[in-house]
Amino acid sequence: MLHNLCKYRHFSRAFLSLAGRQIETSGSSTHVQRAKYGSAAQERKKFYEDVTISQGEDGRFEINLDKRKLRTPGGKLFTLPNEALAIAVATEWDAQKDTLKFYTMHLTTLCYTALDNPTQRSKDQMISAALKYLDTDTICYRVEEPPGLVELQKNEWDPVMDWIEKRYNVVIGSSSSIMGPKIPEETKETFYQHLNSYNFWSLTGLEYVITQLKSLVLSFGLIDRHLTVEHAVLLSQLEEEYQIQRWGNVEWAHDYDMYEMRSRTAAGALFVHLSSESSMVKKKLMQD
Structure with missing residues (x-):
């Protein structure tokens, strides 16, 4: 065919x-x-x-x-x-x-x-690597000052944290300590079981998203369509965006970096969806 x-x-x-x-x-x-x-600079004449x-x-x-x-x-x-x-x-x-x-x-x-699979990892090893990000998750670490950033993190990150805790019936929490919050073992087990429901290909895409956002929470929010790509990336860069609003930035460099990150994050999320059940995806597209 x-x-x-x-x-x-x-x-x-x-x-x-x-x-x-x-x-x-x-x-x-x-x-x-x-x-x-x-490498990122690699190109080749079209053949x-x-x-x-x-x-x-x-x-x-x-x-x-x-x-x-x-x-x-x-x-x-x-x-x-x-x-x-x-x-x-x-x-x-x-x-x-x-x-x-x-x-x-x-x-x-x-x-x-x-x-x-160049590093010859098993599915279990991929899941373990993904879960490690939960201990250092971007939105679990909160600052104590300045007040403006404290308020921004609360307003922007708390709703996502509330969503994921209700969605998966888990407790995660946040902390301003350098040690971060202590994640309950029950939460890790719940997320392990959820990650185990993905096939090897989908896990490859999900891991790619997690490495871009430095956050398991934001990645789940994106894959579950609770967050858009733009919103997930913005939330992962919240402190940087706050500093830019106060002190300014080199506009072209910042915009270029944001487009790059959105591109990679979108690709990873798309890969997760497309490497899942194809018949469901095709059926939805035909309906649309």
Whole structure:
């Protein structure tokens, strides 16, 4: 089965909006083995004209660049678990112009990571790594001064904390101590069980989101669609934004950094949704 990508572009636009906005074409891609998988500055002359999607006998989807099948940096055939994700990834390749800017292709990079698993981590190890962020979660650490920032953190972070505690029936809390709040073991167990419900691919995307926001709480809020990408990123940068409002900033540098972070965060959230149950995603899109 072979699909021409143009036929599915209207689906791709809908897919890309699931994370709250379309993925920006700016930004760099962080990877655990950057030397092998490409640095933020890596580019290559475009070597193909057409991007198509095909389905193998095993039911998995492949990306074709002209007549060449895409492969991972580790040499594996680039196969995807569902059509939804295949369309979104193919759109990244189709959007490239004369030069391939790999640092803009966040979904492709996440697929590389899921397929090659370069650090050979198990699902349990990924969950444990994600849970470690709970002990140092961005919105759990509160300042004692200045009063303006204290009030801002309370007004902006407390509603999110209230939401997640009610949503998952847990206790997290916050603290102004350098040690942070003491997270109950029951809370960690609840989140462990929740994370365990994700498949390996979805965990790869969720972990990417967590590393951008430095917050398990904000990441859950984003994935559960309680927060938009813009709001989640803003909440993760609350102290910096407060200082900028008081002292100003180098506008172009700050804006560029924000676009980069939104782009990466959106890509991670989108990857989580698209690597989950494809039939549910496709059904929703058809209804829309």
